[in-house]
Amino acid sequence: MNRVIAAVLLCLLVSAAQAERLKDIASVQGVRSNQLVGYGLVVGLDGTGDKTSFTSQTFRNMLTNFGVILPANQNPSSKNIAAVAIHAELPAFAKPGQTIDITVSAIGDAKSLRGGSLLMSPLKGADGNVYAIAQGNLVVSGFGAEGRDGSRLSVNVPSVGRIPNGASVERAVPSAFAQSDTLTLNLHYGDFTTARRVAEQINGLLGPDMAVAMDSTSIQVRAPRDPSQRVSYLSVLENLEVQPAEEVARVIINSRTGTIVIGQNVRISPVAITHGGMTVSITEAFDVNQPEGLSGGATVVTPRTGIEVDEGSGHMFEFAPGTSLQDIVAAVNQVGAAPGDLMAILEALKQAGALRAELVVI
Structure with missing residues (x-):
């Protein structure tokens, strides 16, 4: 097993992929805080x-x-x-x-x-x-x-x-870290493509059937039982570089703070949008009516309410098939839309079935 670990270390040194380390995207099952x-x-x-x-x-x-x-x-x-x-x-x-x-x-x-x-x-x-x-x-x-x-x-x-x-x-928590012939790596964010790539990357270094993707989150890997060898073994695996899959198309809206996060894979179908602002102004004033002469009447204060409605100029957005994030942001910024306006536009797009992404409101 020592020869296997040495060979893996050599392969790891000569293969430099521009990706994320396994320790940054996954954790070892059972190794946790309490x-x-x-x-x-x-x-x-x-x-x-x-x-x-x-x-x-x-x-x-x-x-x-x-x-x-x-x-x-x-x-x-x-x-x-x-x-x-x-x-x-x-x-x-x-x-x-x-x-x-x-x-x-x-x-x-x-x-x-x-x-x-x-x-x-x-x-x-x-x-x-x-x-x-x-x-x-x-x-x-x-x-x-x-x-x-x-x-x-x-x-x-x-x-x-x-x-x-x-x-x-005063007391150590019992651990099953070295009590089986396998260990399980759990991805922080489940993805079938990423799980497959992790298993393929490990098998490419250790040999066929050393790692098996169990589901979108877990990858089971064969490992030595000796604790010292298992530590060295894991030190190799956690520094293995893997190219994660692209994220799911998702739009996150925080309605309390007005924060909007749009993923890079968000697309919309051909659609035209018009969005106009409306301003409603309500003013309160008071009229004082004095009695005439010696009529004996009392002074009366009469409230007077004024309401003005200003319908702003509407803007028309027209998006072609496969419109990307940059196109959406550029169109909205061009007319100076506020975060609240963008929220309304995105929600309307989702209801119309034109937003090809998951809309999450937090």
Whole structure:
């Protein structure tokens, strides 16, 4: 197997294709991070903590664990402590003793976690097991100020902080990385053409039937079982260059921000479009009517509403068969259409069946 890896490395060096590396378009199945979550107390705050019932209960339990027994009728509370939720991401192959970054967020009515310290808190995975222990001083980028009249100014979010290297890994996640004779590569974006090209590229280097495209996303590859050989084997595969297939014709519209993204493969059928702008102006004024002489009448204020409608000059677009992205953008820019106008045009094209692309509104 060592000779095979050496031969693959030699072939990889002599074949330089202008394409993307396999590591940039695919990942190894089973090699993934895991989410951790925990609950704890932040202490040492400058009066910006919370006084919720669960914070007091947590504080009482902590004191009890340290042998401090409080009277049953006494409810401990302090504005210098805050209950927080902790979350982190455990990288693949993380080993006990390594450290990871954590994010701490207030879950009560604490105004700020600035200057606080997180006490030792376990972080659990989805299976309920403890995988890391968190503790340390918070770094909070936001801050807030409050006046006596109730006015308040806040910059960023002072109720969320981070602790770099704030958790120590205590348990490794079991991995099936080297427990079978094959490994599976999953494409980040499923495409049958790309999957076929990846399998063909691997077979061209390693030999026939070494890789098989299972579907539009997964490519199964034969691999050595020895962990050291498998690592070298994967280092070769992930640097293999593959030419991805062209993207699906798609138009993305963000109706909130007015952002429009048009893919390079978008085409439209022969069609003519007219689009005109209409401006409706509504003005409000008031007329004051005074009583005449000594009639004894009261002054009356009468509202007066004015409505004006201006139908702008319409523009006619005419597109020939196979019109491309450049043609569409040039035609719209030529008449100075706004993003909202372009959205309306694209939606109308889709409804008419003339837009040869998927229209996605986010």
